[in-house]
Amino acid sequence: MKKKTLVAALAAACSLATPAWAGQTLDTVLKRGVLHCGVSDGLPGFSYTDASGNYAGIDADFCRAVAAALFGDAKKVKFTPLTAKERFTALQSGEIDVLSRNSTWTISRDVGMGMSFTGVTYYDGQGFLVNKKLGVKSARELDGATVCIQAGTTTEMNLSDYFRTNGMKYTPVTYEKSDESAKALESGRCDVLTSDQSQLYAQRIKLANPDDYVVLPEVISKEPLGPVVRQGDSEWFNVVRWTLFALVAAEEYGITSANVDQMAKTSTNPEVRRLLGLDTDFGKDMKLKKDWAYQIVKQVGNYGEMFERNVGKGSPLKIERGLNAQWNKGGLQYAPPFR
Secondary structure (H helix, E strand, O other): OHHHHHHHHHHHHHHOOOOOOOOHHHHHHHHHHHHEEEEOEEEEEOOEOOOOOOEEEEHHHHHHHHHHHHHHHOOEEEEEEEOOHHHHHHHHHOOEEEOOOOEOOOOHHHHOOEEEEOOOOEOOOOEEEEEEOOEEEEEHHHOOEEEEEEOOOOOOHHHEEEEEEHHOOEEEEEOOHHHHHHHHHHHOOEEEEEHHHHHHHHHHHOOOOOEEEEEOOOOOEEEOOOOOOOOOOOHHHHHHHHHHHHHHHHHOOOOOOOHHHHHHHHHHOOOHHHHHOOOOOOOHHHHOOOOHHHHHHHHHOOOOHHHHHOOOOOOOOOOOOHOOOOOHHOOOOOOOOOO
């Protein structure tokens, strides 16, 4: 093959492998003036519509944090509710700019699907929800059970691995939406519902008699949940990733939505001053304004505030911080230095 022909062939191959939007997301979003964010189709604590029709939850708040960093206005978000099966296709096709929908970071997704996870907003693990009348105290007692599962999730493989490893059998019953699987458990069409533990707590409070159900103690998998963007777009990746780090760092430094103005005026902590854009302008390297991180905290709060009001003690779920506590308080949440 002649040199010019070979070059042309390689260029054509690259154009097919790299979608038209790769490398252009940040400019597109800034020009559009609104962030398109994919969220759950209804999961309390993470992303769901409240009585007023507004989206609430950790995942929804993360979308607002990105909008605050981009535009200085956390309200400039268009939420797109997506099922587990729809979520990655919507991102790959360019329908949404970022996916913030309780999605587990795995090697197959991060390497083989043209997507990149930007960090972990919630450290989770798969568990089991059962009716107390079943008399089960441990997942090891579920041999022969009928198990409700949401389609298109990592729970199917985890469930199969767990039962095979422990020499047990089960009958799967698959549903498209998480609400459908919860209703199936409530109606008795299955003995147990399996999903990420955070989802089980969220689904339990939606049942007619939540106190009749219990989450079993076993956690059978690692489920790091976090925002996802398309591969091949480092500018956009950086904005989404450092939005998460700003939320986490703000909590570590004691900066809250209530005291951020006072901290900006009086703090002598170099890390605080750099984070808030007082002494260093990290924003210019991301095509953002100098106060991008200040806007995040002022309008959305820090990571701890976001956690507590949506899934923690200030919420109906009342989930303990656990692994989602700061690194210096026994958890895994950790932001690289702002310097």
